[in-house]
Amino acid sequence: MDSDVQKKRVVVAGGGTSGWMAAAAISKLLANQVEVALIESEEIGRIGVGEATIPPLREFNKLLGMDEQHFMRSIHATFKLGIEFVNWGRLGDSYIHSFGVTGKDCWACDFHNFWLSGLKKGFTDEYGAYCLELQAAKAKRMLGSEKYGVHYAYHLDAGLYAEFLKTIALANRTEHIKGKIEKVFTDKTNGFITSLELHDGRRIDGDLFVDCTGFRARLIEGALNTQYEPYGHYLPCDSAVAVQSESFGEPRPYTQAIAHHAGWQWRIPLQHRVGNGFVYCSRFISDDEAQTLLMDNLESSAITEPRMFKYSTGRRIKAWNKNCVAVGLASGFLEPVESTSIHLAMSAILRLLRLFPRGEIKQSHLDEFNQQTKMEMDQVRDFIIMHYKATERDDSAFWRYCKNMEIPESLAHRLKLFRETAAFPIKEKELFKIDSWTQVMLGQRIMPQQYHPIVDLMGEQELGNFFGKIKEGVNQAVVKMPTHQEFIDSYCKSTPM
Template sequence: MTNAQPIRSIVIVGGGTAGWMAATYLARRLAHLRLDITVVESSAIGTVGVGEATVPAIRDFFAAVELGEPDVLRETEGTIKFGIRFDGWKAPGERFFHPFGLYGVPARGVPFHQYWLKMRAAGETAPLSDYCLATQLAERGLFLPPSDRPANDLGVFNFAVHFDASKFAALLRRLATANGVRHVDARIARVDLSAENGAVAAVVLDDGRRIAGDLFVDCSGFRSLLLGDALGVPYIDWRQWLPCDRAIAIPCRACDGAPPPLTTATAREAGWQWHIPLRHRIGNGYVYCSDFTSDDAAEGVLTASLEGEALAAPNRLRFTAGHRARFWEKNVVALGLASGFLEPLESTSITLIQSGLERFVALFPDRACDARLAATYNRQSVLEFERIRDFLLLHYRANGRVGEPFWDHMRSVPPTEGLRIKLDAWRAGGEFVRNEWDTFQDPSWLSMYAGFEDWPARHSVLADQFDEAELREILARMREAVAGTLRHAEPHAAFLARVVGGRISSPRA
């Protein structure tokens, strides 16, 4: 069927990671439509710029915009990430790892973890992490490219990247403009709405220029200039579940030595601290709840924990966990902070931008912007946010930091209905509940349950298809297979030096 009113122009309000991801992706995926795409951003307005850790889906984005991973690593001071290490969440001094990979090998239609649970009850002491290649690579500081055709599930793993967010945005800007995207560096003075239907007609710049468009993408950050301010879409507040509302970010000089191929999230008095190792510096930040500590006290905690010289003044941020009631309203779609915010505990900020773009392209409208397409987009977006919220809440509710006011409070937060259903199925019989738009799959939930030692009441009776002697031998062979694969890996530092060239960290001052 012929589209009678095709979209001819898209205006993206705001640059940064969200704006330039949108520009690059839309220019590539919709190149056949010959769209006029314009990014309006002001170099005088800073961006948050702390979304520097990703999940493996970012590799799909690279492929979609025809960016080579070595180029991204080279241009953004990037490093490899096999997952996230959680320090002190179960208890001070204890740690566990959330990997980008599978655990063990299923047999006779029974998931591996059911066999492992059976053998744990029988006295087997090898931890679950011994059966995950991604965890072992991360802990040993090694790199191995995932195989396209692994022999079995022991070889199934993936990786993401850490990068300098400002350098990543600059890389995307160069790519987008090379593909015909127009870049306007100016402040927006006002937003004009259509008298006919209330949609956004144009943005007017502070120098008087008027930039009209058929479709607008709001990447204006927390202000949500189009979706929130101009169209009045309300914000859904989730502080009852995720009360952290502040963050302080301070980059520091990288110490000598190889950057580890992992992100670290360390529990602190009133929240948690991120540690993101790049080649030229370390990204550090403290996400906290202002009900349990002051801004100055939080800054003191973060400053005292830096491993090298601070490279910038502290950047203090305020936010509210939640999302806009609608992500697509009339002819405006919001991405990134303009659409909502979930603390970066599982590095989901960039993947939410990416998935939003993928959904939007799949539902790409004509100029009428059929409300049914927007309703579909909004339903999917809300579900995705809710699924991630529940996974983040699990981290907090399962903590074992008894006697600390913030952590005691978080254990008392009632679970959402979605989280309760998942917890009930797990605790009763080690089963996973899978939902539409789940960002985190079974292995991720398993890593959390195991890390917090939240064990089910029993293992599945299907795991009794093998006796304990058989399983002991099978599990030993799996551990040997993982150890054997590690012998083919190379040090993370050697991989970076080979792929990007040059040194992997800045010299000491």
């Protein structure tokens, strides 16, 4: 550290998953360059949901130096290979959106073009037959070995994950302050936050504040009044009810998202219990009915009381405003159908680390951070909206609304392009790649009218050999895998609670 640059004091407000992720990452990765303090209110507590993740979290965990087996054991985690969607396209439909790659692309076009041509020529295998992770999920098998290169994420206990991150943050000298933030003081000249006052009168000073206070957004909104762009017209669900239940058989290596008449239900199997919830639109179902629907659709006995959540989908227009960076629910919420929220918090933290100010905060830092955040949120938002929009269901007012609602121009273009030509717009650094879009679009019954002409250069026999080789590779790898339960038992079995 140059002697001309003063050591920054970073104050993280909030000790949920986002807060402890931020504190762990900043204190470890910027080591002696900054001082980190984290304030959390035990009285307010954490949101306590957020248990399904996506693969990039593994890289984040590695950056923090976590040992995967220890991590999984400590937080009763299971493996996740994707999400099974039930009743989304039509009642009775089921498809899996898995991680990983499907088939093999060529220079001119993606694999689904070959698959579409195969359909015309009488090949009957479903698109997912050519994806290792999807077939492993179906067979309830798992092998987290580098040799197989399986793409996976975790189902984890949200409370224990935050505690696990806390140990890393504390080991890297994060100061842990317990208390409720009651007042936020700002500099009269530039509006920057100078300090936070706790319920007992303690004053916490800082240079940079990371608002991880969840939906309360105590700093970014409560003090800085930063605008929020609502997405409610595109993502109509605004409520959820969640409950935990006993383990039910061997844990599935995938999350379930089961559509009902006014929303959808999640099932997230951990080693010691199942996390369940029902996400719904309060314009189409009452809270009492939603709770009954969830309780009636549990596979095993509930072990907690149901908890309700109300939220407004959307994003903070400036996630970084003055010297305050909002991370996690304080910066926005899409909805949990693709398990993206913890990922977006992680991504915001890494973005902050990449743009971390040396000396004073420059406007260009903020502008770049906010522009990248907007791009990421818009892309993920479109992917999620597609799940609701691309439905053939008309059996309830909710699904009729979704089917007919307006969607962003960017998504409308993408759907039209795929439907008419099987092509995709090229977007840089998209979280959900073409494989994901294709699995979900086909799963929701969007079938392209054409495929790329280059595919016809392959004769029927050649195409058959091409498909056969990929499928054989997938099947051979899956057969060699242990079951999900066997792999957990040998790799990361936790002690029963």
